[in-house]
Amino acid sequence: MNTSSLRARKYPVGWRVVHWLVAVMVLTLIPVGLWMTARGEANVWGALTNALYSSHKAIGFTVLLLMLMRIAMKIRLGTPSYPDTMPRRLAQAATGLHHLLYLLLVLAPLSGWAGVTAYPALVTLGGYDLPAMPFVPQNRELAEQLFGVHGALAITLAVLIVGHIGAAVRHMLRKDGIVRRML
Numbered sequence: 001m002n003t004s005s006l007r008a009r010k011y012p013v014g015w016r017v018v019h020w021l022v023a024v025m026v027l028t029l030i031p032v033g034l035w036m037t038a039r040g041e042a043n044v045w046g047a048l049t050n051a052l053y054s055s056h057k058a059i060g061f062t063v064l065l066l067m068l069m070r071i072a073m074k075i076r077l078g079t080p081s082y083p084d085t086m087p088r089r090l091a092q093a094a095t096g097l098h099h100l101l102y103l104l105l106v107l108a109p110l111s112g113w114a115g116v117t118a119y120p121a122l123v124t125l126g127g128y129d130l131p132a133m134p135f136v137p138q139n140r141e142l143a144e145q146l147f148g149v150h151g152a153l154a155i156t157l158a159v160l161i162v163g164h165i166g167a168a169v170r171h172m173l174r175k176d177g178i179v180r181r182m183l
């Protein structure tokens with residue numbers, strides 16, 4: 001492990017870029033996911049619904065790849081330590097919330113990918129197919145269950161993101177320099 005990176009106050013630049021890319025993508029995926037599902041349930045099919053599903057799958061799959069990259073970066077570089085002035089309990093709570101966000105940012109896209117593999121509905125932007133998830137059989141009932149899990153994980157993720165943004169705003173108001181590490 002690179003200990004000089006561990007001591008650095010700021011996150012490495014690649015990490016910051018991936019953080020903001022994932023943030024923009026997830027903040028797009030949640031409303032698009034809810035919108036396209038509502039259109040599907042109302043039986044409103046057509047070019048717009050198809051475009052929403054295709055983009056959702058393509059962006060969601062990209063988030064999965066970016067998260068795998070981000071986890072590799074975290075393992076290799078470690079996380080910049082919090083300033084000594086930050087209360088220990090708060091630092092522990094922040095670390096716990098970040099680990100939960102990482103977990104959900106992997107499980108949510110994995111469950112979506114598993115669902116479209118089982119359905120199967122792998123077609124995405126430009127008519128290209130996503131690769132099928134290995135070891136997932138084609139089975140409509142299984143696909144519906146996986147979509148149920150996917151929706152629940154995505155909503156839990158949305159709630160945690162609200163908490164994460166709330167914590168960031170609190171740090172900004174306290175001007176403790178924590179948010180600047182990711183800018």
Ligand code: HEM
Nearest residue numbers: 029030033034037057060061063108109112113147151154
């Ligand atoms: C971080 C990544 C992702 C987020 C935050 C996300 C979010 C969501 C949300 C909020 C919904 C609506 C759930 C509902 O109304 O019950 C949804 C539905 C859906 N997502 Fe995702 N999604 C992600 C990744 C993916 C991926 C990678 C795929 C497939 C490759 C995918 C495929 C789908 C499909 C097919 C639906 C509709 C399910 C249904 O008809 O019940 N999602 N997603």
